[in-house]
Amino acid sequence: MRSRITPIKFSAGTSFMLLIGGAIVIAAVLVSVSMNLYFQSGTAQLDMSRPSLQAVRAQALQNDRFEGFKAGGPLTKKDLEQFEKLYSEKTRDVKRSTESFYPESMSDTSLGVWAQ
Amino acid sequence: MRSMLGWVISSVLAVGITAVFLSTTAKSEQPTPVAGQGTFSTVELNCMDVKVKLSKVHEKDSLMRVNAGQNYKVISGKLMKPLHAKIVEDSLDGSELVKKAASFEEQLEDFRLHYQEYEVALTGLLKMDCEDQKQLFYTTLREVRDKRNAVYEDTQKLEQSVTEYKQVFGQFKETFEPKKEQDA
Numbered sequence A: 001m002r003s004r005i006t007p008i009k010f011s012a013g014t015s016f017m018l019l020i021g022g023a024i025v026i027a028a029v030l031v032s033v034s035m036n037l038y039f040q041s042g043t044a045q046l047d048m049s050r051p052s053l054q055a056v057r058a059q060a061l062q063n064d065r066f067e068g069f070k071a072g073g074p075l076t077k078k079d080l081e082q083f084e085k086l087y088s089e090k091t092r093d094v095k096r097s098t099e100s101f102y103p104e105s106m107s108d109t110s111l112g113v114w115a116q
Numbered sequence B: 001m002r003s004m005l006g007w008v009i010s011s012v013l014a015v016g017i018t019a020v021f022l023s024t025t026a027k028s029e030q031p032t033p034v035a036g037q038g039t040f041s042t043v044e045l046n047c048m049d050v051k052v053k054l055s056k057v058h059e060k061d062s063l064m065r066v067n068a069g070q071n072y073k074v075i076s077g078k079l080m081k082p083l084h085a086k087i088v089e090d091s092l093d094g095s096e097l098v099k100k101a102a103s104f105e106e107q108l109e110d111f112r113l114h115y116q117e118y119e120v121a122l123t124g125l126l127k128m129d130c131e132d133q134k135q136l137f138y139t140t141l142r143e144v145r146d147k148r149n150a151v152y153e154d155t156q157k158l159e160q161s162v163t164e165y166k167q168v169f170g171q172f173k174e175t176f177e178p179k180k181e182q183d184a
Helices: A012-040 A076-100 B003-031 B045-091 B095-127 B136-173 B179-183
Strands: none
Touching: A076 B045, A076 B136, B045 B095, B045 B136, B136 B179
C-alpha cells in the first residue's frame, strides 16, 4: 500500500503574507544579533553617538591628526630626539587619564550617601 | 509552493531558537545583585540625587574611556610599533623595549575588559529601583565602585608601564650608535 502526503495549499494572498511575515521575523532576529554583538563586544562603551553622551561628545579627542613616529628609513639620533619629544607629549595625556578615574568621584561623600 | 512554505517555517523556527538563545545569553550577562549581601542596617540616600550624580560620573567616565583609549592606542600604534620597526630594520637590539611594549599591551587589554565590566554594572545600577530597595541599591553601588577601582588601578599600571618604557628607551638612546657610523 502506498501512502501519499497531501500537499498543503495556500492561496496566493496567504503565501504572500507568510513571505512578508518570515522576512520581518528574519530581519528582527538579525537586528537582535547585531545589537547583542554591539553590547557584548565593548563597542557600545566607546560609542560617543549615544544620546546620553550628547553633552560631552564634542570633548572627545581627535587623535587622527597626530602623525606619530615615522617607521621608514634608518634610525638616526635625530629620530630618537623626535621620538622622545612625541612620547613625552603623550605621557602627559596618559597621566591625565589616570587622574580622571580617581575613586573619590564615586565615594559615599561625593554621592551624598550614608550607610551603617 | 510547498518548498517555499517549508523554507518559511524552518526559517521562523531557526530564528525563534536563536532569539531565545540570545536573550538567555544577554540575561546571564546582566549584573545580578545578591540580596542580603553586606551588613548595612541603615542606608540613607536621596535616590534621585544619587542617580543624577551617578549619571554624571557615567557621562564623564565614558568620555575619559574614549580619550584614554585613544591615547593608549596612539602610544602603542603610532610611537612604539614604528620605533620597533626601525630598530628591527637596522638590526639593533630592542628586546627590552619590545618586552615593555608587550606588557603595556597586556595591561591595555585588562583595562578594556575591566572598563566594559564596570560600564555594564553601572548601567544596571542606574536602572535599578532605588526607592524600594535602598540596601540592595547600596550593596550594588559598592560592587560598581569596586569595578571602577579596578579600572583606576589599570590606568595606574598603564601609566607605570609608559614611564618604564621611557626609562628603557633612555638607556637605548644612550648606547645607540647609528648604523652608518657602525658600518664606517
